[in-house]
Amino acid sequence: MSGDSEEAPPEVHHYNDRSEVPWDIQNYWAQRYKLFSKYDEGIWLTDDAWFGVTPEPVAKFVVLPVECGFGIAFAYNLHSKIAEHIAKSAPKGRSILVDAFAGAGGNTIAFALSGRWKRVYAIEKDPAVLQCAKHNAKVYGVENKITWFEGDCFEIIKNQLKDLAPYSVLFGSPPWGGPGYRSDEVFNLRTMEPYSLRKLYDEYSAFTEHMVLYLPRTSDLRQLAKVVKDDRKATVMHYCMEGASKALCIYYGDFNME
Structure with missing residues (x-):
């Protein structure tokens, strides 16, 4: 655990051994260092939060786009940090940078570490998960940037x-509706x-x-394209770990994807 005296609420845990971990999240716990490289320094998670954490290599890295004929791009080659790529594009x-679903802080921390943004604003509905995110940001030394x-x-955005x-x-x-999304071909x-x-899209496009949006890798591309207004751009990026696509992002708006 980390060196501070902060006390975790009862629904928040830092598991040290597989025997402590509920059976339905043991596979996630086995990948704990992919989720948070500093896990052993005292990362906090609720049991439900394990399902929603973006793996740190995915949060850090993004693949570059290859243009396609109908205006949406696909990406295959792992190249640069996701936070840095969003910042540059x-x-x-x-x-x-507004992180609308902060969860336990994985993406929020990556954005804060990028050094690009004057401020990162992070939103989380669950108070216990939010406490995890705040604690985890301290572990990574970026709590003052968020x-x-x-x-x-x-x-909150509305x-x-x-004014921002x-x-x-x-x-x-x-949220994608739980781990059942993995069984969907599309x-x-x-x-x-x-x-x-x-x-x-409707809520967020009224703001900016x-x-x-970070979505399942099998998301229906036709649905992603259909919500785009005629005068706006969209680019789809596949996120990869160990040579396989794990999820995708769609960039709506005038991002410079060169």
């Missing part, structure tokens, strides 16, 4: 962050729970036209 006037919000991301819209890029790694984004792609 976003318009220069965008100096704020402003945290507890509550519904749509309401009300508390509305002209300066913001929004990143969203929403993942239906219309029925994704608890928020469909249309819900996410520059958004990045």
